[in-house]
Amino acid sequence: MNDTIERQEYLQQLVHDLLGEAKKLGASAAEAGVSSDSGLSVTARLGEVETIEHTRDQGIGITVYFGHRKGTASTSDFSPEALRDTVRAACNIAKFTTDDPCSGLADPELMATEIPDLDLFHPWDIEVDEAVALCVECEHSARELDPRITNSEGASLNTQRGLQVYGNSHGFIGGYPSSHHSLSCAVVGQQGGSMQRDYWYTSARTPGELEAPAAVGRRAGERTLARLGARRIGTRVAPVIFQAEVAVSLLRSLVGAISGSALYRHSSFLLDQLGQPVFPEFVRIQENPRLPRGQASAPFDNEGVATYAKDLVTGGILQSYLLGSYSARKLGMQTTANAGGVRNLIIESGNLDLSGLLDAMGEGLLVTEMMGSGTNLVTGDYSRGAAGFWIKGGEIQHPVEEITIAGNLKAMFTGLQSVGRDEERRGSIRTGSWLMAPMTIAGE
Amino acid sequence: MTSPCEIARATLLTPANLQESDLNRVMDHLLSTQVDAADLYFQSSRLESWVLEDSIVKEGSYNIEQGVGVRAISGEKTGFAYSDEIELNRLLEAGRTARAIAVGGGNSRIKVSGGASVPAYYPSMNPLQSLNEVEKIELLRSIDAEARSQDPRVTQVIASLVAVHDIILVVGSDGSMHGDVRPLVRCNVHVIVEQNGKREQGSSGGGGRSGLQFFLDHQRALAYARTATRQALVNLEARDAPAGTMPVVLGPGWPGVLLHEAIGHGLEGDFNRKGTSAFSGRLGERVAAKGCTVVDDGTLPNRRGSLTLDDEGVPGQRTVLIENGILKGYMQDRLNARLMGTQSTGNGRRESYAHLPMPRMTNTYMLPGDHEPEAIIASVAKGLYAVNFGGGQVDITSGKFVFSASEAYLIENGKVTHPVKGATLIGNGPDVLTKVSMVGNDLQLDEGVGTCGKEGQSVPVGVGQPTLRVDELTVGGTNY
Numbered sequence: 001m002n003d004t005i006e007r008q009e010y011l012q013q014l015v016h017d018l019l020g021e022a023k024k025l026g027a028s029a030a031e032a033g034v035s036s037d038s039g040l041s042v043t044a045r046l047g048e049v050e051t052i053e054h055t056r057d058q059g060i061g062i063t064v065y066f067g068h069r070k071g072t073a074s075t076s077d078f079s080p081e082a083l084r085d086t087v088r089a090a091c092n093i094a095k096f097t098t099d100d101p102c103s104g105l106a107d108p109e110l111m112a113t114e115i116p117d118l119d120l121f122h123p124w125d126i127e128v129d130e131a132v133a134l135c136v137e138c139e140h141s142a143r144e145l146d147p148r149i150t151n152s153e154g155a156s157l158n159t160q161r162g163l164q165v166y167g168n169s170h171g172f173i174g175g176y177p178s179s180h181h182s183l184s185c186a187v188v189g190q191q192g193g194s195m196q197r198d199y200w201y202t203s204a205r206t207p208g209e210l211e212a213p214a215a216v217g218r219r220a221g222e223r224t225l226a227r228l229g230a231r232r233i234g235t236r237v238a239p240v241i242f243q244a245e246v247a248v249s250l251l252r253s254l255v256g257a258i259s260g261s262a263l264y265r266h267s268s269f270l271l272d273q274l275g276q277p278v279f280p281e282f283v284r285i286q287e288n289p290r291l292p293r294g295q296a297s298a299p300f301d302n303e304g305v306a307t308y309a310k311d312l313v314t315g316g317i318l319q320s321y322l323l324g325s326y327s328a329r330k331l332g333m334q335t336t337a338n339a340g341g342v343r344n345l346i347i348e349s350g351n352l353d354l355s356g357l358l359d360a361m362g363e364g365l366l367v368t369e370m371m372g373s374g375t376n377l378v379t380g381d382y383s384r385g386a387a388g389f390w391i392k393g394g395e396i397q398h399p400v401e402e403i404t405i406a407g408n409l410k411a412m413f414t415g416l417q418s419v420g421r422d423e424e425r426r427g428s429i430r431t432g433s434w435l436m437a438p439m440t441i442a443g444e
Numbered sequence: 445m446t447s448p449c450e451i452a453r454a455t456l457l458t459p460a461n462l463q464e465s466d467l468n469r470v471m472d473h474l475l476s477t478q479v480d481a482a483d484l485y486f487q488s489s490r491l492e493s494w495v496l497e498d499s500i501v502k503e504g505s506y507n508i509e510q511g512v513g514v515r516a517i518s519g520e521k522t523g524f525a526y527s528d529e530i531e532l533n534r535l536l537e538a539g540r541t542a543r544a545i546a547v548g549g550g551n552s553r554i555k556v557s558g559g560a561s562v563p564a565y566y567p568s569m570n571p572l573q574s575l576n577e578v579e580k581i582e583l584l585r586s587i588d589a590e591a592r593s594q595d596p597r598v599t600q601v602i603a604s605l606v607a608v609h610d611i612i613l614v615v616g617s618d619g620s621m622h623g624d625v626r627p628l629v630r631c632n633v634h635v636i637v638e639q640n641g642k643r644e645q646g647s648s649g650g651g652g653r654s655g656l657q658f659f660l661d662h663q664r665a666l667a668y669a670r671t672a673t674r675q676a677l678v679n680l681e682a683r684d685a686p687a688g689t690m691p692v693v694l695g696p697g698w699p700g701v702l703l704h705e706a707i708g709h710g711l712e713g714d715f716n717r718k719g720t721s722a723f724s725g726r727l728g729e730r731v732a733a734k735g736c737t738v739v740d741d742g743t744l745p746n747r748r749g750s751l752t753l754d755d756e757g758v759p760g761q762r763t764v765l766i767e768n769g770i771l772k773g774y775m776q777d778r779l780n781a782r783l784m785g786t787q788s789t790g791n792g793r794r795e796s797y798a799h800l801p802m803p804r805m806t807n808t809y810m811l812p813g814d815h816e817p818e819a820i821i822a823s824v825a826k827g828l829y830a831v832n833f834g835g836g837q838v839d840i841t842s843g844k845f846v847f848s849a850s851e852a853y854l855i856e857n858g859k860v861t862h863p864v865k866g867a868t869l870i871g872n873g874p875d876v877l878t879k880v881s882m883v884g885n886d887l888q889l890d891e892g893v894g895t896c897g898k899e900g901q902s903v904p905v906g907v908g909q910p911t912l913r914v915d916e917l918t919v920g921g922t923n924y
Contacts, residue, residue, distance in 0.1 A: 045520075045718075048520070048521070049521055049545070050520060050521060050522065051521070051522045051523075051524065051800065052521075052522070052523045052524065052544065052545055053524045053525070053800065054524070054525040054526075054538075054541050054542075055526075055798070056525075056526065056527065056528070057528070057798065058528060070502065070503060070504075071504055071505075072503065072504065072505035072506070073505060073506040073507065073508075074505070074506075074507045074508070075507070075508035075509070076508065076509045076510065076511065076528045077508055077509075077510055077528060077529070078528075079529075082508060085508070086506075086508060089506040089508075090505075090506065092506075092577075093504035093505065093506060094504075095577075096501070096504065096577040096578070096580075096581055097500075097501050097502055097503065097504050098500035098501050098502060099500075100498075100500060100502045103502065128544065151718070151719055151720055153718070153720060188720050188841055194842070195720070195722065195841045195842065196841060196842055197720065197839065197841035197842065227842075230842070232918075235687050235688040235689070235924055236924070237924060265497070265600050265602070265636065266599060266600060266636060266638065266643060267600065267636050267643065267645060271643075371837045371838075371839065371844070371845075371846045371868075371870070372835065372836060372837045372846035372847065372848050372868050373834055373835050373837075373848060374834070374846070374848040374866065374867065374868035374920070376645070376865075376866060378636065378643050378644060378645045379643065379644060379865075381865050381866060383685070383848070383866065383867045383868040383920040383921065383922075384846070384868050384920070385837070385844070385846035385868055385870045385920070387842075387844070401842060401844055402844050402870055402871070402872060402918065403870065403918070404687075404846075404867075404868050404869075404870050404918060404919075404920025405920070406685075406687065406867065406868075406920050406921055406922045407922060408922075440687045440921070440922045440923075440924050441687075442687035442688050442689075442870075442918050442919060442920045442921065442924070443688075443689070443918060444689055444918075
């Protein structure tokens with residue numbers, strides 16, 4: 001712990017020195033961010049250790065402003081000469097960029113004045129041998145599940161701890177430590193001549209909140225087995241459920257469409273929708289950036305602006321965009337403390353669990369995996385590869401593969417029928433499964 | 445002229461005052477009786493980028509990255525550590541960490557010496573200095589002006605210019621030392637058009653392993669601006685894409701992403717050694733129609749995916765993957781080649797010193813056949829003609845792959861009729877090429893913008909193909 005405090009003081013001093021160097025070189029304003037992480041990554045496959053990686057990453061980035069001209073540089077080399085070169089490179093770039101009235105630091109009165117402890121730092125002092133043993137246990141529980149599990153990509157344990165520090169020439173400087181741990185497993189099953197692979201993982205800020213290794217392995221094995229015998233279905237229009245893990249990607253599209261850079265470039269299908277209904281009335285979506293132990297929690301954003309909880313959607317109405325100070329100025333608005341992205345997005349759950357949603361759908365497609373990137377955020381046109389299960393009478397009939405699902409995100413959002421209470425909580429976006437209005441499924 | 449290896453030594457070892465005797469010492473520490481192989485990977489990378497938007501160059505950035513990765517291999521086990529400081533004590537420390545993979549002691553003595561020189565497929569130049577700043581900015585402005593002059597419906601042009609100067613040095617436990625200097629440039633243009641409240645986008649770009657002059661030669665940058673604008677305007681007129689299984693004609697060049705996803709990844713050595721690929725154990729079998737020959741070729745001069753040396757010091761090669769429809773070979777790095785009892789094919793690649801090498805593609809393409817592209821289109825009664833794509837993805841175990849069209853047209857009665865919206869195409873890797881019934885005589889390689897992701901690591905790659913007719917592919921439109 002003392003090491004961490006010392007390291008943070010060292011990084012804050014670096015930021016301080018860089019800002020001073022920028023000022024010396026004539027910059028009217030500057031901001032700098034540093035990150036420093038270390039960790040261990042271990043993989044075991046077929047019961048034996050496969051890789052042991054010790055990771056240690058650091059980087060420092062500085063942006064300088066000469067009036068409204070901007071230059072940026074970064075380095076992984078923290079030697080005094082490299083740091084000086086980096087500031088000089090940023091200043092040199094600013095000589096050639098064009099004056100942009102919207103560019104600059106966030107407004108000084110928005111800087112975080114206190115940095116609350118969000119309980120993000122729970123380092124794991126695990127020995128390599130111990131980590132290997134957990135991976136072996138995890139993979140074993142997947143492989144022993146069923147003789148049809150014939151092969152494995154192994155199980156991996158990852159643990160990381162790090163520090164973030166940011167400062168700017170308003171006099172703001174702040175930092176905080178955080179940790180992140182995960183355990184994952186992927187196995188291959190075989191039935192007839194065909195193979196299927198699936199995986200499961202657990203992730204948390206503290207090791208104690210990770211799912212047990214045997215449970216992770218078992219889930220990976222069950223998911224793989226469930227996919228065996230997958231087949232195509234005929235082209236049709238049918239209702240679709242996005243299981244919670246893949247429903248996350250729909251909220252990610254929402255984030256992309258209401259983020260400042262897409263809006264000021266007029267490249268969003270949700271342009272000018274503030275105050276308009278974009279979901280049915282039952283939908284409430286919040287951002288909670290200061291959630292204790294949250295996967296994406298942060299006390300301030302990438303510009304030092306204090307983060308705050310807010311509703312993005314209430315009663316189906318779009319309440320807020322996601323803006324940093326640059327896009328806010330471009331739009332004639334105020335930053336929403338979202339420089340660097342969204343932090344803990346949560347959609348309110350309904351009453352039904354997944355099987356309740358399946359009953360409500362009756363007949364249709366349960367999507368459990370998506371492939372490819374076929375989302376056009378300018379128009380909302382949506383077309384992606386999918387795999388999952390065909391549902392009839394609320395029951396799984398058979399696994400499905402090699403199909404696509406298509407529609408338009410705007411209509412998909414307004415046509416949302418129900419959000420399950422089977423909440424996916426492992427990432428920066430939390431959601432239950434989504435029951436959608438009918439979509440086009442292309443297959444045989 | 446100074447050799448790439450001399451440049452790499454001067455850049456990476458000299459400033460740290462590292463002598464050959466120091467490298468011998470690190471290797472001696474790293475090797476034990478149970479370590480089969482080890483390597484040190486030194487890297488220094490400089491990246492510069494400029495972005496134009498709203499008709500002004502509002503952003504530029506410069507990135508310095510350097511460090512050394514230390515790897516020890518024992519059987520199927522790998523130990524790995526790295527340091528972003530190139531310094532003897534750090535090297536020794538990383539070496540101790542990496543060798544912990546193997547139990548037992550005992551040293552073997554290694555003498556590091558230079559490796560044989562190999563033919564270079566690109567110049568040992570620094571592309572950051574190939575144009576001055578004013579010229580770089582002028583280039584971006586000319587792209588903006590060209591795009592906007594095409595049509596008044598253009599509302600936004602985003603253009604970027606990136607140059608990377610990458611210098612690597614690989615020291616192997618066989619005593620070899622190889623250096624490579626890798627220039628890489630890239631230019632991207634993204635255009636938004638608007639008409640009666642309806643908006644669409646188009647993109648284009650290119651690049652390769654050369655200087656920025658590349659974009660001025662043949663007015664390439666201006667051609668990207670015109671292509672992106674044309675594509676955006678075409679998409680403005682696009683109708684809903686069809687849904688279902690139908691014949692698909694893929695245009696030449698970038699649609700070769702089909703080969704990268706459908707078969708390329710499945711033929712990487714690691715998946716085949718582990719038996720997790722849908723192509724595992726299928727060497728010598730028919731996996732494509734007669735007339736289909738697919739190669740992975742790291743030796744094409746100045747191409748984005750080309751490698752004079754791979755990241756394990758193995759010279760870039762041309763590897764035949766499929767010959768006249770028959771599966772001939774896998775792409776290998778040293779580890780997987782050794783475990784499969786074969787040779788590396790020069791496909792050992794890593795994103796940086798902080799990542800482990802794996803078998804990866806370089807430039808993957810299909811050789812031309814003898815059909816005129818017009819005749820291929822004319823052969824289709826009802827189907828899709830897809831000429832541009834975004835990215836793709838593959839599940840190597842089930843073999844299912846997708847790739848997303850960003851510019852496509854309907855074919856009706858042998859004629860290209862009207863544009864349709866982008867749609868994802870999905871198929872099964874091991875049999876999609878058996879459905880290729882016509883191969884065009886118009887082989888093209890892509891413009892040089894491809895980036896491939898695998899296990900979280902990104903590397904630059906190339907793809908290419910002639911016009912192809914695939915008799916059956918599932919098109920993920922909405923119109924059913």
